[in-house]
Amino acid sequence: MKLLRACNQMSAQGITHLTAYSDSCGGKNRNIKMMAMWLYITQSTAIEVVDHKFMLSDHSFLPNDIYFGLIERAKLKMTEIYVPEVVQHY
Numbered sequence: 356m357k358l359l360r361a362c363n364q365m366s367a368q369g370i371t372h373l374t375a376y377s378d379s380c381g382g383k384n385r386n387i388k389m390m391a392m393w394l395y396i397t398q399s400t401a402i403e404v405v406d407h408k409f410m411l412s413d414h415s416f417l418p419n420d421i422y423f424g425l426i427e428r429a430k431l432k433m434t435e436i437y438v439p440e441v442v443q444h445y
Contacts, residue, residue, distance in 0.1 A: 359396065366400035374406045 365373065373396075393405045430436055 359392065362396045362400060362402055366402050369401065371401055372404045372406070373402050374408065376408050376410070378410050 362373065389407075393407065396402055397405060
């Protein structure tokens with residue numbers, strides 16, 4: 356639901372083309388539920404195009420992946436998490 360909420364916010368800001376990146380996990384990202392969600396988003400918001408890109412299997416390590424582990428450990432000690440404002444690129 357967080358993804359749907361974010362898409363609704365982007366749609367309200369006038370964004371019509373969305374590019375999403377994810378790993379090739381069939382259980383999470385390459386299934387009928389994700390496809391149905393993208394279809395719902397394109398039919399119910401101003402977002403007209405969703406370009407969902409998948410990383411290659413066994414090659415999905417990104418340079419910033421180390422930071423995700425650091426954040427996961429740090430959030431166990433925190434009660435609040437602050438998120439920077441989304442920056443739009445045109």
